[in-house]
Amino acid sequence: MGKGIAAALVLVLLLVGSPAQADGAPVGQDTAVAQTLGGRELTVTLRRTDGAPAPLQVDVITHVGSPPGTLRLAATPAGESPTSTATIDLRTxxxxxxxxxxxxxxxxxxxxxxxxxxxxxxxxAERVSPAWERTVYGGFVAAGLFLLLSLLLATRSSKLALIPAAALVAALATATTAALLSSTIPPKSTQDKPRPPVNLAVEATATGLVLTLTDSATGRPVDDLQVHHGALIHLAIVSARGTLAHVHPVRTAPGDYRVQFTPTDPGQHTMAAEFTRLGGGQQQVRARVDIAGEQRQPPTPAKGSVTTTPLRAGDPATLTVDFTGPDDLQPWLGMRGHLILTDDTQAVWAHVHAMATTAAAQPDETVAAYPAEVGFTFTFPHPGRYRAWFQAERGYEILTIPATFDVAP
Incomplete structure (x- = not known):
């Protein structure tokens, strides 16, 4: 019986030792958010924290074309005053x-x-152990206590040792069963209830655009947007001449987002805002707004070429853009490339991605190792003329190549 008890002790120690390592798993994950702050295009990454109190590392990437300056950062608990601040000098x-x-x-x-x-x-986020994990730990701890009690009674040649021994087996069986079933138990959802769509109102000011987001059911400000593909809001703005601005408004208050925008030509602009609401899924909202200003020279397109397979409405097409040069593209907004499409009637708006990787951990913009040639797949819903803008990042510069396609019936 002594050898059997010793073997059981080794088994308990092994089983207890393995889950204990998971208790030290990092809390949270990195969060990257694109921000068009003033005249700067930034990517702000909040590195994951291991509980609290803890340091919070914030990485800020400044893209080419952003003016120099300083940026003040502050960590503020909701509804309170900042607890810590820092200032950095912005550079590419x-x-x-x-x-x-x-x-x-x-x-x-x-x-x-x-x-x-x-x-x-x-x-x-505070790490909360699921019920199955608590059952596993509790079962192993109970098994250890029953084992010690069995050893103590066995040294006295007491038949009572059989009682804690039986309890030891039951505790091990309970813990092992919970561990084996853990993969079949879904995690608790953070989406407490579905959300209605969002209404968008856009106002042009002297310095840019003001976006007001309200709940379509209650009319109250919407303040539950989730980071989606590296931004809270992706805003594509197209002028009458076909100039694209792909910007990311900053949140200034619940439901209030603003972005500095200087048009290349005044007049009516069409736009599509993409965002994801907690419990509401992804949504695209469109708007039109007249923007005053002076005629300006549009941005110079990046060097490159575009090739396609035959373009017929209803058939999947492959559109390939070659940004030329070495294979050193960087992921932008978590993607290797972006394609924004719209037709002449503005009935179609599409934002297509070329994935950087399928891994759970997406690379950040410091990785510069992706091919200069990027392929996209898109099915044109109806014939006609389409405008397209291909985008990628190299050397912290956002590259844009415009193109026009005629799609056959």
Whole structure:
């Protein structure tokens, strides 16, 4: 019986030792958010924190064309005053700042360049053990206690040792069953209930655009947008001449988003805003707005060429863009490339992605190792003329190649 008890002890130690390592797993994950702050196109990455209190690393990538300056960052618990601040000098490429979080729950990262401010919501999540995990740990701990009691009674040659021995077997069986069934138990959903669609109102100001998001059912400000493909809102703006601006409005208050935008030609602009609401899925909302200004020279297209398979309505087509040069493209907004499409009637708006990787951990923009040739697949819904803009990143510069396609019936 002594050898059997010793073997059981070794089994318990092995079983207890393995799950204990999972208890130290990092809490949360990295969150990258694109921000068009003032005249700067930034990518702000909040690195995951291991609980609280803990340091919060914030990486800010400044893209080519952004003016120099300083950026003030502040970590603020929701509804309170900042607990830590930092200031960084903006330059092309990545810059790192360190803040500190001292509690769990909702927070905001405040960004300010002295003129324009943004507030990025994030959460410091406390690790909550699921019921099956608590059952596994509890079963193993109970098994260990029953084993010690059995050893103590066995040394006294007491038949009572059979009682804790039986309890030991039951505890091990319970813990093992919970561990084996853990993969079949779905995690608790964070989406407490479905959300109705969002209404969008756009106003042009002297310096840009103001986007007001309201709940279509209650009319209240919408403040539950989730980071989707590296941004809270992806806003594509197209002028009458066919110039594209792909920007990412900053959140200034619940339901209030703003972006500095200088048109290349005044007049009516059409736009499509893409975002994801907690429990509401992805949504695209379109708008038209008249923007005043002076005629300006449109941005110079990037060097490259576009080739396609035959374009017929209803048939999947492959559109390939070659940005020329070495294979050193960087992922932008988590993707290797972007394709924005619209037809002359504005009935079709599409935003197509070329994935950077299918891995769970997406690379950030410091990785420069992707082919210069990027392929997209798209099915044109009806014949006619389409405008397209292919986008990628190289050397922290957003490259855009426009193209026009005639799609046959």
């Amino acid at each position: 490429g990545p810059t790192t700042a360190y803040l500190r979080v001292d509690r769990y729950g909702p927070w905001e990262l405040e960004l300010s360049d002295g003129t324009t401010s943004a507030r990025i919501p994030f959460a410091v």
